Amino acid sequence: MTIRTLRDYGQHYRPRMACLKNVEVFVVEMQDPKSGVKGADQKLNVTIIPHVINGQDILAWIVTKMKVTTEEAQAFGTMLVAYGYIYPLQNHRKLVLVPDSTLYRFQTPYFWPVQKWPAEDIDYAIYLARRNIRKKGMLEPYEQQHYDNLHKWMNPKWDFIVMQATEQYKANKERKKPDRVVLDCQERAYWIVHRPPVLTFDVVRRTNIFLTQALMRSAVKSSVSLTAFVKFVTTHHNHDPFLTTPVPSNPWITDSDEFWQLNSRSVDIPTKLSVERWVLSFWELISDPRGRVDFKLFLKKEHSAENMAFYEAAEEMRWGAASAIPEKSQFIFNTFLKPGAPRWINIDGRTMGLTVKGLVVPHRYVLDAAQTHIFLLMKKDTFYRYLKSPVHKDMQKRALVPAPHVFTDAQLEANVRNRNPGVSPILQWQQEEEEKAAAAVAARPIDVKAMVATNKLDRK
């Protein structure tokens, strides 16, 4: 008695089943008469069914063979049933492994999901013929080449090939459109990998250019880069919520969002953990919105806020809309780069020259050189001065160490009921944009004439 699982025998490819080769080896071992799972004849209704195995034995065999826990073996066993290597005798709709006396049998290899046969020329010819029918003669040039070649040397079999192709084409039409598209993609990808287009000279040239460039690029010794990974992990250990319990508590566990509130952008006093993280690197400092606020405060005291302002403006241009580029580049030039600009940035002559020249025909990367220069300046100099500054030292002292939450069961239940919906990101974004606009107005240079005109400087 064999139970079939629906399969389309017309299409022999089975892409993306590389892993199943290993599964097959495993299943073959399971069926070994000496060392495999013990089977017996079983009487079911009136018939006697040979080679029947039960769920418990299967599970025990997997546990011993793979040296895993029962839970894992259970999951793997269920996979074997789900993929059709083993099938249940009674409840054939429920494809799971039940670890008791439920009866199963091994499926015959002909019905295994993976195609063991290598990509046959005949299969490829059928595929191309079918594609030809569907696309009404419009094949890719390399496909056309393959097709012509196959047609030449497979001529006697051609009628058979066309017949198969037509059959499959008709069968395909009966499927739902999305399924058809999906299968088509799978099949196409399979043949691209197994029957790749013949390499033309420009493809080989491209490879050569790539390899030459790779040789020119300097790589780092493994000892250096791997030590850097270990260092990164060690320094960030305390900040990883999966390794160190966050204080006051992880919002997902206690349903209290205080952790997020204490680390938000607009909080007055940041947590000690945040401040420690800012010290790790300049990038960490400006990636944390609260950290950036602190850094800007320091820059304001130092009267060197134009560097950060330029960096932010350049970032906005780089990642912004294409239509805004001419306007932004003009603004940046007038504010930061032209001689006598109100917020003139101090970069070396060569970079300045290149940047100004590039701004004649602005594109989004025109400020890259200047931006990198300013970023490195802030990273290597300003950042260290910030760390030694009273602004930062004061913040370190004042930083909070929130006490860890201790909730009773009743309180936890209450937390679940009263989960804070928080502020919608859309509202927060609007708020931030308003703040930015206000800051931009405040940073604009004071126009003395305008002030006199509106009598603001009038001392009377």
Add this chain to the structure above:
Amino acid sequence: MNSPPHFICTPFSLMACQGLASGETLKSLKAESETLRKKLEEERKKLHDVELEKVAEKAEALGELNMKTRRTLKGHGNKVLCMDWCKDKRRIVSSSQDGKVIVWDAFTTNKEHAVTMPTTWVMACAYAPSGCAIACGGLDNKCSVYPLSLDKDENLAAKKKSVAMHTNYLSGCTFTNSDMQILTSSGDGTSALWDVESGQLLQSFHGHSADVLTLDLAPSETGNTFVSGGSDKKANVWDLRSGQNVQSFDTHDSDINCVKYYPSGDAFASASDDSTCRLFDLRADREVSIYSKDSIMFGAASVDFSLSGRLLFAGYNDYTINVWDVLKGTRVAILFGHENRVSSLRVSPDGTAFCSGSWDNTLRVRQEGRGVVRELKQGGTTPYLKNIFLFN
């Protein structure tokens, strides 16, 4: 209306397409390839002076990890295919096979927005950095951006914007550092960078010889590169500005389903159908670790790192999630719970939890530690395009 795509011809493409110079033949070019390849291998071998396991001996051992499902999001009517976190650390967007894209507040488990796409198999979805929009796409070969609204009754589909146009299905999409640009990967073998406002193609990336299945943008300060993985078993690193393929890794034995950068930006991990996950060191230009076990035979569909980069979470086609110790190469935990393939997995932006979407139509948010487990159902899962079984 999108302007017709124009391919930015780099000087290298022009060089490659020039006719054969005198004395050059296809054979001589291929021979040159071989020589260059051997030379590159030699150079890289010289730098290969230590293995990750040796260096990792200094790192302290991990304690036992006890992870529980904290939220189960139920609400999708079909398989969940993709999900992404919002920068506010609590909201999630997920897309499913039936064409529905849902935005959830995973903390309260409320559904905030829902969009029905005109196509099924929405394989890619992404949350904008501002939290004000989402992008999604799939079999329609397009990537569409939907601005989100505070008004719950507003029909989001009315403001939909078609941004990317590919010639085959969309497999992945992500916003860059702002809402104004989108990076997409497609079954047509290319990746592309688009300007959201105008729908203009800013840069296209050619080099994969089969479908591109996944991509991830680099987190580093320069933020100029991204990595993509494809059906051709290759993982390629690209320069956003020039469109050039700067590094390539082809040690996998089968399709690469997912790639993710290491938090420092100096490495990336990949998940493949060959049932392994691997770590690639970008500075040393080689593969440094393979995360595999004999008992894991089914393809890995999705990976992500914890905040410190010590843990690697990987979702597999055998319904499980394995947690790996990145440095020591050992498996730290195996998580059950999903009733079908795990199709996508992401750690939240502040690392407080991770969410896994599965073909069993749900999304689960998990975290470490003791605590009362709460069941929240909602969510959908969508399976990967490649995994269709015509089972009865």
